[in-house]
Amino acid sequence: MHSARIRTQLRRPLWRFHGGLHIPDEKGLSRNACIQDAKLPKQLILPLQQHIGAAAKPLVQVGEQVYTGQKIAEAQGYVSAPVHASSSGTVVAIEKHPIPHPSGLSAPCICIETDGKDTWGERPPELLDYRNLDPSEIRARIRWAGVVGMGGAAFPTSVKLNPGSDQNIHTLIVNGAECEPYITCDDRLMREQAGRILQGVRILRYLLDVKRCLIGVEDNKPEALEALRLALAESDLKGHTEIVSIPTLYPSGGEKQLIKILTGKEVPSHGIPAQIGIVCQNVGTVAAIADAVLEGKPLISRIVTLTGRGIAQPQNFSVRIGTPFSDLLEQAGGLRSEGAKLIIGGPMMGFVIQDPRVPVTKATNCLLALTPEESPDPDPPRPCIRCGACMAVCPMNLLPQQLYWYARAKDLDKVQDYHLFDCIECGCCALVCPSHIPLVHYYRYAKTESWAREQEKRKAEHARRRHEAKEARLAKLEAERKAKLRKKKAALAKQGTGAAEDPKKAAIEAAKRRVAEKKAARAKQGVVPKNTRNLNPAQQRQIEAAEARRQPMRSETQRERE
């Protein structure tokens, strides 16, 4: 009945993806907290790699004064993104610092001590008349602004917006589903800044030259839907842009799932949406695009939700990128209990962190502090009973139990035959597994292990080529040496000296003879070396020292001869 209502209201049929789960959305904790500007932190920590692709290269030095919005690290290569100073201050370090990553490891970061003035540096011009510009110029601006996918994937947006001229892109999908439990940052953005999102949509429509745009929002966010509809009614986008309310079902915010829901189309396995004429962008990313193009503002802040029952006052903050999470925790009233588990991202796809001093990056949308009651330690896993529950809920239509079976056996070829790399790590399978098997952990293990093996294989191949090159070089040298020897032997044999069986000795003998002959000839003319006669003691010492220095060299040449 529910979906029937949607259908009549919007005259748009919706499709359903395979599987999925209804899980408590827990958004009530923070959904009514307005976006607050977080305080400027004393220190900003800006990782050089906040995106998929190559890490950026620093453009500043320790001790340098930087201004808000100044580019402080340059993109390296096509799939990469620059980093900008998110407030003014002094660069105090360029060094490794813990970053939000499941490994808990550190990575190179630029640390800025803020001066509190937040003085803007020079900004590029506002491109208000972008309709007169070539799409590549708009893309260049988006690239300059360091915009990356803000829904969590962190793929450089300018690359995603350049699908190639051979792809006929007809549909832009803006992802406002926000299907993960707890998270409310996109909800707040849509409710409070719907106009900004639509401005971004207008830019993207021109840039991609698409016929239609669909903004998908789960129906558990009625205010967001309303705000978007109101903003749309006032804009000139009505004819080709639609706000679509979709049924709440995890993970409808997955890119491939949302495309299926809105268009009924399947993105091919290992493929990207552009192959079926679709480009998908998160609402936050679209708003950042509007800032970059219309205001010349790089991506230096984002909205972050702090929630969970472990946090005193759940909040939605507008935060400068690089702000330590510990600062935000303080502003949200701190932790309620000691034993809270800190998770970056949502409870389904996020990861646990130990150190709250890690900074907010372009792709971190949420910090959860879950009490032990909210997130109890999982029961010990039991053997798989082949119940098939995991298969029934998998939104990618995979066979999770087969994937598990081969990942567990470390059979990385077989696990890929079962489309391991199509798994979006949504966690549905692990949530329903009656045997409490940490299925997603197995898939993550298998994925990273496969990548590492691939890399090792390439390295081994490289080493083998170098080894063979060395062998070949040595063989060539040996052959040359032998050839020389043969020549000498032949030459000596011609001369008919008796020492032909040892060419080296013969050569030495010949050299000695030549010297002796020369000496004799000189002696005849009365020329004798004079510089070794009547030496004073100092000269004698010098000669002895030189001899001593030469000694090891001689023994070495001797060794080499041997």
Add this chain to the structure above:
Amino acid sequence: MLVAILAITALATVFGLLLGYSAQRFHVEGDPIADQVEALLPQTQCGQCGYPGCKPYAEAIVKEDEAINKCVPGGEATMLAIADLLGREPMALAEDAEKPKAVAVIDEQECIGCTLCLQACPVDAIVGAAKQLHSVIASECTGCELCLKPCPVECIHMVPIEEEVTHWKWPYPVRESLADAA
């Protein structure tokens, strides 16, 4: 009946000759299976398997039925890959601890430039010339340790490669042991 026998004999002769000819004409150097095994070995050329390099070890596995668990740098992954290729039973590793990856570093204060390490390195990862300071190109070094022994002043050390976020791997889930026990 006779015709049939004759025909079969004639056919057998023709095919026999053909096979014999092609065996000679299309003879391949080396053993293709050994090559496939070699492709699975890490090419560190360290000799820890007891053979002078990866290729001899690969040949020994194929021709002399050598155990498949002797490659130390390759570890379990390589053993499993060979087991898979040859259809042999996987076996426990000879040495249970897989060594962390490392690269050689030359102490530049002490190097006397004797070139001995350079000659020992199987992949030409060391640069230098006689009486010059030598150094290791870290990106080419496979960590085989073959340069350590020849150095007369013991100035080469193995330094473990620091774990990087970009190379980090999710560990194999350990709680599985509980599942096996249950």
